[in-house]
Amino acid sequence: MSMSAETELFHNAVKHWWSSKSTIKSKKSQGGTRDVNLHGKTMDGFATTIRNFLIGLGVNPAHIFAGGHLSATPSILPSYFRASKNWDLIVLASSRFLPAKGDAVGPVLYAAVEFKSQDKSIGNNQNNRLEESIGNAHDFWVTYGQSGFERQQPRPWLGYLFVGKYQPDSDGKPVKIRQPHFLTMPPFRMTGSDDVETFKGPSYAERYKIFMKQSVGARLYDAGAFIVTDESINGKKPNHRILLPEFGPASFLRSLKGQILAQYPGASVQPGSLASLI
Secondary structure: OOHHHHHHHOHHHHHHHHHHHHHHHHHHHOOOOOHHHHOOHHHHHHHHHHHHHHHOOOOOHHHEEOEOOOOOOEOEEEOOOOOEEEOOEEEEEOOOOOOOOOOOOOOEEEEEEEEEEEOOOOOOOHHHHHHHHHHHHHHHHHHHHOOOOOOOOOOOEEEEEEEEEOOHHHHHOOEEEEOOOOOOOOOOOOOOHHHOOEEEEOOHHHHHHHHHHHHHHOOOOOEEEEEEEOOOOOOOOOOOEEOOHHHOHHHHHHHHHHHHHHHOOOOOOOOOOHHHHO
């Protein structure tokens, strides 16, 4: 797959992300509500892209849910540590109460995706954001292990997609780490850090990249996409950067594609579709 093809995968989604940010700021300046931001409208472009990608693999559109509690297509799943969790997008056939025409009996969960967006400082509340993402994934797999999704096979696929805004030079700014009792876990250690209580560790951007590697390596998530953008490339093509190829749009969608082709009945790549690009 060419770089131009990978650029196309999420170009319109990032374009929508920037556009929605401007809309939100305009509504706030006019005394509007914060509902647009709370309801994730900024990430609708990514939901649309993934939905089209899935349809291009032969997934029934009625099996794709990407809505909140009041939506006609709610992406709500049971949770082990709370009553429920509203994921950003799920692929589910034979819904118990919202089945598609021709569905068999009993729900089958094929995939779920978590979207995360950050348009302020890359380090703003970073630990809280990562703790939430780790907790959501852990809750998902405990629920699965306790038969909360009813079927153990197929094993559902869990994806994490992050888009954040920061300047290119922010990737190299080290951030202080304190280790008063035990040594910091690798790969956060730096040369010479074993002998001091406080040291300058990886940048905030690098910490996100470490999180992606560690969470996928630990199988909290099956795949992750880490996309960054900034004002200098807004309106250009590409309008986003991929810091780690293994966590770019192509790798993320290729992993989801493998799950659908292997597990979803009748799935196949439709000629000329987005799915055919990778």
